[in-house]
Amino acid sequence: MTDPLVEMHGITVDFPGVRAIDGVDLTLVEGEVHALMGENGAGKSTVIGALTGTYPLSAGAIRIGGESVSPSGVASARAAGIATVFQEAHLSPKLSVAENIMLGAEVRGRLGIDWKATRARAAEVLANLGLDDLDPRARLTSLSPAAKQLVAIARALVLEPRVLVLDEPTSSLDAAEARTVLGVVRRLRREGVAILFVSHFIEHVFAVADRLTVLRGGRVVAEYDASEVERAEVISRMIGEDIDALREIRSDRLAHHYAASGTPTLRAEGLGRRGVMHPTDIELSRGEVVGFAGLRGSGRTELARLVGGSMHADSGEIWVDGERVKLRGPSTALHRRIAVSPENLRDGGIIGGLTARENVTLALQAMRGWSRPLSRGEQEALLDTYLDALHIVPGDLDRPVESLSGGTQQKMLLARLLATRPHVLILDEPTRGIDIGAKVEIQRHIAKLAGDGVAVVFISSELEEIVRVSDRIVVLKDREKIGELMGGPGVTVDTIVEMIASGPGFDLD
Template structure:
């Protein structure tokens, strides 16, 4: 733990050309990451860019297929998080990976228990836990189960645990996502302490302001590759965001999506509006309007609060502040059933987990939510079901051998159509689409996009969340940019371009001039 001499400190970690495939699909194609001693290194990238996989390769959770890892100049190959920990690499995972039923002390000391006469020395362990937590200005009863404390405290316990292992390198995967501002301040002061002790930190976060506050270097990943490494003070926010999304700020391309031009004259009155919505840290102040026949797009980086806002609108979570109105009347959904009754539908981002039932047939999946309506005295009306199913297969162009094919056997695009059809069969007025074309091949993507536009032309209000910039810019009639849980900018389709949206995502304002980093 000696302080390096002046000049660039030695390389602590050197990961080069790392490759990793899952079931043949590359998660890491050509990833590199170099961290110097005593350096706080930001690792950023969109969802699926490979950050987590890279970290899990380093900590021995996954085994790499190719590439080289040097740690303190030596080849480094571990096969379990335990070995990584013993060798000086501690990790704080994004979801708090502790055991809520066990005491704070156990969660901090498990794996490096203190012993006396070969048996656990509880007094010493409690004292150690208290000492570590006192660095964070946290004084709690360490004998109580961890689960009794709030998320922020649990996060601090996770960090205390990592530091307690006298690590040379601490990896923090979105450590601030559950902390409030004061707690973030405490965390940053701990990071500065670590840095002063020569400990390196890999800091994964989507909050750009934080990166500039605490990090020295940044590595940007995209599609499993390292696309850029730079000193934090030499790269602007806009450049950072553009590199993450793989956009060239200067070049504005032609049409990349199948939305095409829309006749916006048919967009009517405001149907839904939200004012000052808030819930916890994820959604802090979001306001937007949605008109009949309009496609409203939510743009923003990961963690900006887009999906969380959609869940509030759909009644899946409850807002702690703000108001919503639907068709002029106050709207307070307690549960999704209320939202559905008000005429809403929600195609979630997690198609496999929350949407389709793979082992059931197309017909069954399609009419799952409709069963009460197409049953007579509790008995399914076969002919009505067939009629509805066949109509949607035809209208949406679902490619399947017939209504009785299992959904599992369909392509991603056709599964998405089945899901869409399920909601459309309910005859909704407002449909929320969270990443409607994720994981779908290009051809099917275009079909889904055309379909969305056709639905809007028929008067459906669509709230579309997408991480693909061109999808939002070309598809939406109106764009709301969210940043750190706040709706910072509203852009009309005519006025929107990539630069404006990127700038709003990076700086929180649409003014492209006068922005500073």
């Protein structure tokens, strides 16, 4: 390894009542991608904050190019040659590509901003990234998620930084879009940029990383050469337990071998919405985990929203516990003991400005009515029920939920839904964007809920998860149910892929 460009020694950051990271050592080298890995809450974001000056150091030192630096914010970090692209790109949707890339760095002439020169500079930055086909004049709203992420990277590179920090750059992208972004990361590595890469996607990390540093509990627990370590070893160090935990969940579900019988707790016939979802029949029984599997745009989320009452159906009927009902919205569904976790935590899910305590008790309070507020004692009894079950840290309860990790937020939302004692629980991407440790906990709890008699709908873009936890799998394609599979040893990811590939094609006529 050549001499490091960035040296972080003994970095310690304290928040009120908690040590976020403790004695972290990290080095970055020119022309190298260094992946920072760990479960949610391991300290990855705090390390980034320490490097970029958004979190003050309690102890430790940072050297860049052999010189001691003390960044006090994004501006001073940029002056030291550090640029960061966060998971939320914070672009301006009403501006053009060029205006977003050059924001704050516009080329100026005697009469103000020279827009021709500014657009030319933006085009030059895009060309250097191999993105000549991206029109600098295009409005941001016309771009795909991947293109927007690339615009954010281009903006970070305008001032030609020596260090580029990429925080979950592929978290909201599909496979093809992720390949595009990762291709740009490789190009930047060849050009000599030192890259700190943070991602919960193991395969994305191994596609671009040269070295890996693993954090757990705010401390460095391992550092590896990416070409010399197995994925299972890295995952085991991240979660502090053997990777066999995931395999055990699959084994438990196979042993459970649930086969629905009797009257389903929810039955839908011809349920659909014009232009959104073809009329669909579906049954959900207590004690059963039903996976909704399909590619992006297959109708997984739309079917979940129709069943859960958050989208109005214009065809079909629903029976709940044998009674025909009209689900006029989420509140109606909730009173029928149907609880829904939305695909996007911020879309009807987590309310970032409220505390974790308030988020957990929100649904139960709504069911009870605002004229009868839950007492502090009732809240404590409710929260105690789920603290141990979901491994929620008590100290997190009175912090704004937006300050907590993605995995903790997802567990808070699950606790809120469970507080309503649902008969049907619909979970849309409950493990997306969270670390492997939180995934294990949530998948274990889903299996336990089924064992307790809850009918669970589980939606995931990761087919391995669908296979692992489901008793039965509903397969969708082009907003239509194309078949069902009973879970069992013979069902694999390939089984689902083959069904999707051989299912009805898209007819242009």
